[in-house]
Every structure is written in structure tokens, then in C-alpha cells.
Amino acid sequence: DARVTQTPRDKVTEMGQEVTMRCQPILGHNTVFWYRQTMMQGLELLAYFRNRAPLDDSGMPKDRFSAEMPDATLATLKIQPSEPRDSAVYFCASAADGALNTEAFFGQGTRLTVV
């Protein structure tokens, strides 16, 4: 059963702490997306990668957010330092080949609460 796996599922942290979220894309998928979902903004694209190379990270606050793909089976999203306004659900999604219109499959998300 191929699926996108995200860890942790829930994270509560204090303001100023570093937060790392991890994503294991579906094996063979070469495109990985990071989205943030809030009630106010809906789903916002933070960054996406194709073949591990970042293609667009314009949706990320560069001073505190960073996204990487150390290898084809792992994508990470880090926030340092975290702030209460970062509280949201963060989703990772992967696609077989984003350039060819293939659908993206989402993980279950990481619910982040910064207090």
C-alpha cells in the first residue's frame, strides 16, 4: 500500500524552538511538495522539489524556514526559530512526475502547535 508518510503526526513546541518535520514520499515519485493548511489561508504551497532539486520555495519565509531532500526517500521541513503564527497543519505530497500532470498524493500531515 504505497503512501506518503509524515512524522511526527502532532508536535507541540515552545516559541523559539527548532521544529523538524519529515516526509517519506511514495517510492519512485520524483516530485515532492510541502503545503501548510490553516483555516484562514487554506492550502498554501511552501516549497516543491523535483528530482531532489528545489524548484520553487517562494512561499516560505526564508529567514526561518528551510526545506531539503537529503535523498530520494526523505524530505525535511525545518522551522527555526518557531513562532505561534507557524501553528498549522503541514502536509507533504508526492507525485510520479509533476511535469506530466500526474496527481499528487498527500500524507496525513503534521499538526504543529507553537505556544
Next chain:
Amino acid sequence: EDQVTQSPEALRLQEGESSSLNCSYTVSGLRGLFWYRQDPGKGPEFLFTLYSAGEEKEKERLKATLTKKESFLHITAPKPEDSATYLCAVQFDRGSTLGRLYFGRGTQLTVWP
């Protein structure tokens, strides 16, 4: 400026009462339009992809259609288990952003018995 707009924001239907959800987009050069279903506390679940005007896809009680500027998700004789938020996403033909999905805000559907 929103490039993908969904309406209505919320819809309440009685079980068996058919209806349609709308997704409209403002930018030309559509490469694909995607429908997703999202249940509370879960990630969006893929439903359909549409590529060209006139195309239709069906799955159980759901049928998605596409015109040049909008898509409809028709729900026939809905059941309470169809209650969810339905999201529309589009992919445009734009150079370096090729592959990027633009999501609408979703329609929250509630079907009551």
C-alpha cells in the same frame, strides 16, 4: 488574487438531494485540474484529474466535468459518508512553475440523514 475559486464555501444537503460544486480558474494555459476530498484530521485524498474541456470522470456518486474556465463536481443522491471538504487544484503551463498545484479554498459538504 485568487486564481482558483470554489463555490459555495459550504453546502448542506439532505441525503439523496443531488447538487453540484463549482471550481473556476482565471489563468489560461491549463495543464490539469484535480479534485480532492479531505476528511477532518486527514490529508487530501485524490479523486479525479481532468485535462481538457468536455472531459468527464465518474466515481460512485461523483462526476467531475470540465469546461474552458471551470469544473463541476456533481454529487448524485449523496449519503452522509460523502460529507467532507472537496478541494479543487489546477496546474498551469508556466515554465519554471510547471508542476505546481494551485488550490482553491474548498467546499465543505455536509449530508444529513
